[in-house]
Amino acid sequence: MEKREKLKIVENAIGTYSDFPKPGIIFRDIFGVCQNVVAFRALRDLIVEHVMFLEVDIIVGLDSRGFLFGPLISLELGKPFVPIRKKGKLPGHVLQQSFVLEYGEDYFEIQxxxxxxxxxxxxxxxxxxxxxxxxxxxxxxxxxHAEVVECLVIMELKNLDGRSKVDAPVYSFIEYN
Structure with a gap:
């Protein structure tokens, strides 16, 4: 199956919910892909085909849905997986970085x-x-002092222009306006 077909299968499996979590928002739900074995396999194939030639030492997954795909990539590439979690979820010495949400501020941490x-x-x-x-x-x-080779996402909401805020290359499989 070629890339275009795989992308279509994945895109068709992504759930779309209007007015969630609040009115006016269209929520794209990746769990629809996880519930569809054919779509999940197609997504796995797309991810592996994309990352297999990247020269990386570590895979980092973001809390929480990055934890679905990061370990999969880690196993495929034979590289360690490291989580970045919300504040207070990791033991030991952590480094913290704040980020702005539409309703306030939150923090990411890494050991x-x-x-x-x-x-x-x-x-x-x-x-x-x-x-x-x-x-x-x-x-x-x-x-x-790590080098971020790429930020890999399944979906990107292009109209929000998030990639302009990210100081690293971004790759997305599916783009929504």
């Missing part, structure tokens, strides 16, 4: 001993919207 300097990192998440969480993740990793 400081999880990535050594000059490691090449792939960041994975399901969605790039306004760019706040991805930008915070990139800042955290750069503070640890």
């Amino acid at each position: 400081t001993n999880s990535i050594s300097e000059e490691k090449r990192v792939l960041i994975v998440d399901d969605l790039l919207a306004s760019g706040g969480t991805m930008a915070a993740a990139v800042k955290l990793l750069k503070t640890l």
Whole structure:
């Protein structure tokens, strides 16, 4: 099956919910893909085909949907997986970075001993919207002197222009306006 067919299968499996979590929002739900074995397999194939030639040392998944795809990539590439989590979820010494939400502020954390300097990192998440969480993740990793090779997302909401806030290359499989 070719890439275009796989993308169509994945796109058709993504759930769309109007007025969630509040009126006027169209929510794109990646869990529809996870519930459809054919679509999930197509997405896995697309991800693996894309990342297999990236030169990375570590896969970083963002809380929480990046945890669905990061370990899969980690296993396929034979590279370690490191989570970036919301504040208060990781033990040990952590580094923290704030980011702005539409209703306030939140924080991402990473364990400081999880990535050594000059490691090449792939960041994975399901969605790039306004760019706040991805930008915070990139800042955290750069503070640890890691090189962010790419930020990989399944879906991107282009009209929110999140990639302009991210100080690293971004790749998305499916774009919505």
